[in-house]
Amino acid sequence: MKFRPLFFIISSFLLVSSFLSIVFWGFKPSIDFVGGAVWEINLPSNPDNSKIEEIFSKNNINNLTITNNKTQYHLEFQDISSDQKNTLDEGIKNLDQDYTELKFESLGPVLGKELLKKTVTAIILSAFFLFLFIGRRFKDFSFGISAILAMFHDTFILIGAFSILGHFFGAELDSLFVTALLTTLSSSVHDTVVTFNRIRELKRQNFQIDWVNLANQGVTETLSRSVNNSMTIVFMLLSLVVLGGSTTKWFATALLIGVICGTYSSTGVAIPLVLFFKKHQQKKK
């Protein structure tokens, strides 16, 4: 555990930059959170964006942004009623006879708040149950707290990373991101528990040994497993990021960041925290 100062610097750097990015750049929330409409259409005649804008302004629909990749157009605008959608359909059809609709989504802003609330509930609930489970399994709640804190560390960095990715590459926070966030919770704890397990086993074999040496030995012994295991998950996710469709790209990226963070934090955050708590306990005695 001679790397403790280094881990401390890395984690602080990541946490602070996440925090700064969230404060200064904020997020790019998708319509899942703020409401609105997304329409993806294929227009073989490849019309100019201004022609589409014209149709929208004729129907008094504002806040339109258009991005297109060859003949595939991605339109975002305020949420609309189904009658408005019908007139838009007709307008686009007049523009291009052969248009095909790939995707249309429209939702009011109410649902976004709900999603946010539910996500926070799920995180807190998961943290609570995991804390209980780990605390019970290891008969020591300093393990539970350390695992949970490491988990929050990962969650926060993932959120921060998406604030940065949103600022530079337009990554959006959507309901899939929420799923990725919740998966990070479990994969982070997954790794931590394996390391804890080893420390517990070593402690049983030789309970005279002090916590710092114990942690050193435990980490060394589980490190190659942790890295190898992360490699396999990274392979799977990387192929999704590179080869998967646009819908999964950011989702898989989020999972990737979560997995890497989770592997790091079990050694870099959870163990130093356990040592910190143990030191504190001993002082009290």
Place this chain on the structure above:
Amino acid sequence: MINKDKIMRTFWTILAMTFICFIINFPKEMPISFHFDRINFDHTFYRPDFKFKVGEKEYGKDLDLKFGLDLAGGASLLFNIDTSTVKKEDISSALESLKSNIERRINLFGVSETNVQIVKQQNEYRLKIELPGVENVSSAIKLIGTTAQLKFKGEVEIPSEATATATFNDVFTKDTGINGSHLNRASVQLNPNNSEPEVLLEFDDEGAKLFATATEELLNKRIAILLDDQPITYPPTVNAVITDGKAVISGSFDNKTAKELAVQLNAGALPLQINLIQQSQIGATLGKDSINKGIFAGIVGLILVSIFMIGNYGKLGLIADIGLIIYGLITLALYRLIPITLTFPGIVGFILSIGMAVDSNILIFERMREETRKGKNWNNAMELGFGRAWDSIKDANACTIITGLILLNPFNWNFLNTSGMVRGFAITLILGIIIGIFTGVFVTRNLLRVLAKEKIQK
């Protein structure tokens, strides 16, 4: 030591199970033609049907993979239900009627495998509708969104020469002026005399007056009851003038048909207005594109993982890879058997769980290495490796399952996520972890015992 016969028996059981899963995953039809020099092979393989008879009843299972809206294409609609028009105690029957009425309308629309759900959200109710394969969603929205109309229409005399050609709409043209708003509620009761089920209609004051006039005029004639202009029952005949606003429809009802009629009447009596708050629509092409890309990415990832395992652990890695193939076969077979509707996040959950399945093997193999380094012989190292790693595997996966369960929200708690996307992910993740533990620990262990033992002992 462990009994050799027992090991072989387990080994054959695993092989048999793999074979069964392989057959379940077989495509319905697979033509194979093979021409090489003078060898000609042309044959179409069919998947056997899983149908069997027990007594009179026939059991069957449709083994096709089910894809969610995001992959198969289709529309999903979310309506807010305005319950302010209905008294509190009537809300639950009003909701039931709304649901059944909308299901009926969708059936008219001719869409199969639709899903109509009522979701409670704090103090609001929502109606969630999934229409697979529907491309023109605006007409569906119109059809679903209109409030139910209940009408009572009286029979009129028809000239005898026209009876043969007269349609239902020709016969029942007399407007009684009674509609759904005059009906307080409909319910099922048992006739006190013969205890047969019958349907009781309770009208409000104005409805009672109108009904009295109508029954007077239509005595011994029939009254048709129409919901959205469709008759909902064989028109009952008026037997007496009813002045107290309480009418009973009796006849050849059983419990089920009486209940159905009451529900349909309530759709008109307790009409609920619904407003569209979310719609999403995925074209079939986009879905197909996502499936293909997802599958391709999965295969590439799997190959990378396999190479990594063999490179890192040699023969052991190869066994783990065989374990992975068995894992894939079992998982896919279960998707078909349960059945699980695959959504896009679901596929990602599956891919992620492959990674976690390998984890068990890595844990075990690392342990085995350690034990061999300590100078244990290979056999002991293997058994010890499995034994020691089991503790970590159990605890670590239990944690993932805890989070998985919170995401899956099996009790439908409405403070947790109820979205199909997140749940689709959770279900494949949980299933993947459970099967991953089974193949990663039990299957690879037995494969190792049988396949790798002899060679390495020398």
